[in-house]
Amino acid sequence: xxxxxxxxxxxxxxxxxxxxYNLVELYIDDKEKEKQVGNIxxxxxxxxxxxxxxxxxxxxxxxxxxxxxxxxxxxGMEKDKKVNIGELIKKGDEIIVQVLKExxxxxxxxxxxxxxxxxxxxxxxxxxxxxxxxRKIVNTDEIERLKGIGKSIxxxxxxxxxxxxxxxxxxxxxxxxxxxxxxxxxKIERERNFLPCPKLIYKEIDLSHQIIRDVYSEKVxxxxxxxxxxxxxxxxxxxxxxxxxxxxxxxDKDFNIFYHREIMEGxxxxxxxxxxxxxxxxxxxDETEALTxxxxxxxxxxxxxxxxxxxxxxxLEACEEIARxxxxxxxxxxxxxxxxxxxxxxxxxxxxxxxxxxxxxxxxKANIIGITKLGxxxxxxxxxxxxxxxxxxxxxxxxxxxxxxxxxxxxN
Numbered sequence: 001x002x003x004x005x006x007x008x009x010x011x012x013x014x015x016x017x018x019x020x021y022n023l024v025e026l027y028i029d030d031k032e033k034e035k036q037v038g039n040i041x042x043x044x045x046x047x048x049x050x051x052x053x054x055x056x057x058x059x060x061x062x063x064x065x066x067x068x069x070x071x072x073x074x075x076g077m078e079k080d081k082k083v084n085i086g087e088l089i090k091k092g093d094e095i096i097v098q099v100l101k102e103x104x105x106x107x108x109x110x111x112x113x114x115x116x117x118x119x120x121x122x123x124x125x126x127x128x129x130x131x132x133x134x135r136k137i138v139n140t141d142e143i144e145r146l147k148g149i150g151k152s153i154x155x156x157x158x159x160x161x162x163x164x165x166x167x168x169x170x171x172x173x174x175x176x177x178x179x180x181x182x183x184x185x186x187k188i189e190r191e192r193n194f195l196p197c198p199k200l201i202y203k204e205i206d207l208s209h210q211i212i213r214d215v216y217s218e219k220v221x222x223x224x225x226x227x228x229x230x231x232x233x234x235x236x237x238x239x240x241x242x243x244x245x246x247x248x249x250x251x252d253k254d255f256n257i258f259y260h261r262e263i264m265e266g267x268x269x270x271x272x273x274x275x276x277x278x279x280x281x282x283x284x285x286d287e288t289e290a291l292t293x294x295x296x297x298x299x300x301x302x303x304x305x306x307x308x309x310x311x312x313x314x315x316l317e318a319c320e321e322i323a324r325x326x327x328x329x330x331x332x333x334x335x336x337x338x339x340x341x342x343x344x345x346x347x348x349x350x351x352x353x354x355x356x357x358x359x360x361x362x363x364x365k366a367n368i369i370g371i372t373k374l375g376x377x378x379x380x381x382x383x384x385x386x387x388x389x390x391x392x393x394x395x396x397x398x399x400x401x402x403x404x405x406x407x408x409x410x411x412n
Contacts, residue, residue: 001221006208006234007257008227014257015208016266017215023266024327024361025215028391029207036061036099036109037384038118038204040188042197043111045093050086056108057097060198063108067097071112074127094197096188102385106289115188117181120213120242121166121174124181125159134164136365142167146174153178158185164363165217209234214363222248226255270328271392277321281314285325287389291334294322298340308347311340315351323358326366332383335366336376352377 001021007014011032017025029035041059048055055072056064069085089095097111117124125132131150133143146162153175154160160178184202191201204210212223212234223245225231231251238245257263269275276282280300286293296318298310322337337355342348352368355377359366369378399405 002219003222003224004212004215004220005224005255005257005260005263006227006230007255008225008230013206013208013230015211016257016263017211018262018266021262022324023263023270024324025211025330026267026270026328026388027207027211027330027385028388030391034061035102035204035207035385037102038099038210039200040096040098040115040202041065041111042192042199042201043095043097044197045089045091045095048086048089048091050084053085055085055089057095057111058198059097059099059109059111060200061103061109063103065097065099065103065109065111066107067111067113071100071110071114074113096192096201101383104386104390115185116161117184118163119177119181121163121169122177122181123161123163124178124185125161126156126182126185128159129154129157130159132159132161134162134166136164136360137162137167139167149174156182158182209237212237216242216245220248222250224250224252224255226251226253228253266328267392270325270388275321275325277314277317279314279317281317283318283321283325285329285331287329287331287387291336292331294325294335294337296322296337296339308343311342312347312351315339315342315347316354319351319355319358323355323362326359326379326381327362327364329388330364330385331387332364332381335379335381337379338376341375 002017002019005014005016005018011030013029013031015027015029016023041061043057043059043065046056046058046064053069055067057067059065067089069083069088072085072088073083074088095113096115097113098115099109100112101110103109114125114127117126131147131154133146137143137146146166149171150160150162153171162174166174188202205213208230216223223234225234228251231249235246235249257267273286274282274284276299280298282297282299284295284297296315298314318339325331326335339351342351348371352371356368359368364382364384366379366381369380371377396403
């Protein structure tokens with residue numbers, strides 16, 4: 001059974017998605033720590049660094065946000081044209097920016113001047129006139145249908161991206177949402193010159209609304225909430241864009257994730273360095289500042305036939321768990337997987353195909369780059385939020401997060 005849950009308590013919301021009785025997505029929304037991704041600000045340029053091709057922007061949220069030159073190029077400017085960021089913006093300028101990535105311990109938020117507004121089926125791209133589609137829409141006829149709809153409804157040169165859920169949706173509904181997003185953008189544009197600086201001028205809907213907006217589908221059997229106000233707020237989504245929502249949404253004031261085995265087992269697994277496979281093998285996940293390394297081991301699995309057969313079976317099983325853990329832990333950036341060495345190229349191809357298949361269900365799909373000369377599989381996955389471990393795990397004050405302490409007397 002597939003269901004979404006929102007467990008609200010003590011000003012914190014834990015939002016998750018369970019598929020086939022396995023926890024596959026989990027998010028923490030601490031109301032005391034405001035999320036910034038998707039927010040639009042009127043900011044002031046504090047510093048321009050030509051050597052880094054970046055600028056730092058005061059958006060009024062503590063740490064200055066950083067803006068790379070690619071995210072500052074105006075509409076219509078050729079991206080391959082050599083431009084110095086100092087030619088685009090100057091210290092003291094007031095500009096409108098949108099947060100792409102949450103701030104981390106060492107960095108402020110990453111921002112862009114290329115504003116986008118997401119809906120359930122359409123993402124408005126007002127600074128581009130292109131009509132694009134989600135890469136997960138692969139049916140040729142559907143691609144042509146959506147492109148045709150896009151060309152017929154586009155106005156003011158505001159482009160759009162059709163999301164995966166747009167497949168099969170009627171033209172009228174897509175046009176209605178597109179027009180609603182245009183109205184929202186025009187309101188932002190009207191306010192850009194009449195507010196103090198820095199200032200928040202558009203706030204993205206809260207995390208639980210975002211998850212339900214993006215995840216809700218016919219496959220979801222129910223949505224469980226234990227907060228009456230949140231229940232009524234989500235229920236207001238009811239309509240043509242969220243059919244049968246009232247039949248699937250359930251208010252249960254006694255719902256608690258601690259009483260649901262599949263949820264608690266999923267959380268426990270997501271916070272462990274070592275994750276065991278059903279066969280007896282296991283994977284080890286180490287997150288570092290530069291990248292995430294995943295190692296696959298046969299463990300107690302000895303197989304029935306040959307060593308090569310044992311290795312391939314372990315690697316194939318590991319693909320499914322690796323894909324689930326990447327999605328559940330929200331691991332992003334560079335990901336390196338060290339599968340157990342395989343001699344036959346056919347086996348290597350089979351494992352890579354299986355990995356790609358398992359990753360395909362991820363909304364934030366990881367891209368398989370290839371295999372290095374050392375046999376390591378390289379992936380990348382777009383970062384928007386900080387990983388799950390940053391919400392649940394604090395750095396040890398004794399070892400400073402290294403997992404090791406100095407021998408007695410060394411630190412004197």
